[in-house]
Amino acid sequence: MFLCPVLVYCIVFVFMFVLSPVFLFVVCEFCALYYLRRLVVSFSLVYCSCFHFAPPWEVFCFIFLCSVFPHCGCFCSVFVFCIINISVNPFTACLRLGSSSVSARTIRRHLNEMKRYGRRPRGTPLLTQRHKKARLQFAKMYLSKPKSFWENVLRTDETKMELFGKAHHSTVYRKRNEAYKEKNTVPTVKYGGGSKMFWGCFAASGTGCLDCVQGIMKSGDYQRILGRNVGPSVRKLGLRPRSLVFQQDNDPKHTSKSTQKWMATKRWRVLKWPAMSPDLNPIEHLSRDLKIAVGKRRPSNMRDLEQFAKEEWSKIPGERCKKFIDGYRKRLISVIFSKGCATKY
Structure with a gap:
């Protein structure tokens, strides 16, 4: 009985640096251990902030949901994470997920959609403070x-x-x-x-x-x-x-x-x-x-x-x-x- 929680903890800790936080949120939601769920959420937030470059306001949303709704907070966090990072800007979501096969044409197209166009910089005097x-x-x-x-x-x-x-x-x-x-x-x-x-x-x-x-x-x-x-x-x-x-x-x-x-x-x-x-x-x-x-x-x-x-x-x-x-x-x-x-x- 004692080895089961330790084994689960080791598996989660190993997958923490391999899998996406979305998967970890789903795992900890179905995990029966209350304190282990909180621990997984904490490590997931750190991973999301450090490796996926999540803005501080997203991390705040996750912490708030997990604190107010301890049983369904992880599921809500998954939903918020997907809506913010995938539905709003799929191009940013691909970059956050570590995709390295984005072509230059795709980057230019998405920049144009955001009203950013390639132009030659204007020459101005060199101004110091x-x-x-x-x-x-x-x-x-x-x-x-x-x-x-x-x-x-x-x-x-x-x-x-x-x-x-x-x-x-x-x-x-x-x-x-x-x-x-x-x-x-x-x-x-x-x-x-x-x-x-x-x-x-x-x-x-x-x-x-x-x-x-x-x-x-x-x-x-x-x-x-x-x-x-x-x-x-x-x-x-x-x-x-x-x-x-x-x-x-x-x-x-x-x-x-x-x-x-x-x-x-x-x-x-x-x-x-x-x-x-x-x-x-x-x-x-x-x-x-x-x-x-x-x-x-x-x-x-x-x-x-x-x-x-x-x-x-x-x-x-x-x-x-x-x-x-x-x-x-x-x-x-x-x-x-x-x-x-x-x-x-």
């Missing part, structure tokens, strides 16, 4: 600013344009076997055939001056560019000089001691800008528009590139600039909602 914190503080600080404040901000930035850059060319629609016709090709040259750096600015009323940077721009060159272009741009755009806010990114030429000292003599109010935040500067969209417009004209030399760039910059409508400024508050809300991470802008 310090960057995210600074972006979040900036968004919270300026969220309550009125629209009139942003309309008097002069936004500036530099952009590089290649003579034969391919990033701004649009899609070509052609017939079959016409891929290498001249009208369907884009000429390419090593290193883009040369490039030029441009400094530009804009406000809510339109675009300001666009200046070409000669050679490698240093702090002194940057100061001379600002001296030549900021004043005429302010007068052209009708900004109020006394309440003017100057915006620039954190490029070393912009934040050097000599540049800061030079700006202090001009008594400019400089907007404190968070690093790694191109999505907060609408001038990035205008730079892209400029590259697309110049690329369509296909300049053949550096002189044409500079001329076309200045012409297309002046053609950007003021309504587009105003649209960016009017919707700027949405950018700040987006940064707050994403807790300082990159946004869709």
Whole structure:
């Protein structure tokens, strides 16, 4: 009589690491020993949690049913286990049961059923926790600013344009076997055939001056560019000089001691800008528009590139600039909602 419970206990303990907890629940339900049933249930829950990756709320359901209904709790646990893990998501049930013969096509199909589709990841700036914190503080600080404040901000930035850059060319629609016709090709040259750096600015009323940077721009060159272009741009755009806010990114030429000292003599109010935040500067969209417009004209030399760039910059409508400024508050809300991470802008 004493060997019978011990034998049953050994058999159950051995099968604990081989069979599914569902089978163990059925066995212990028909087992006449009350304490042995409780012991089997305990080992089954541990097995289910450790080897079948059951969420804690499922384990809680099993413990609750076994405690409230000691005689039929195991059967109820089997029913709950089957409903949760098989009826709701058969794909997850197969993975939990240790199936290793799931094809990649099956995985993709089930991911598509769960509204998960394969897409190429978007490129975003590398943001550290310090960057995210600074972006979040900036968004919270300026969220309550009125629209009139942003309309008097002069936004500036530099952009590089290649003579034969391919990033701004649009899609070509052609017939079959016409891929290498001249009208369907884009000429390419090593290193883009040369490039030029441009400094530009804009406000809510339109675009300001666009200046070409000669050679490698240093702090002194940057100061001379600002001296030549900021004043005429302010007068052209009708900004109020006394309440003017100057915006620039954190490029070393912009934040050097000599540049800061030079700006202090001009008594400019400089907007404190968070690093790694191109999505907060609408001038990035205008730079892209400029590259697309110049690329369509296909300049053949550096002189044409500079001329076309200045012409297309002046053609950007003021309504587009105003649209960016009017919707700027949405950018700040987006940064707050994403807790300082990159946004869709």
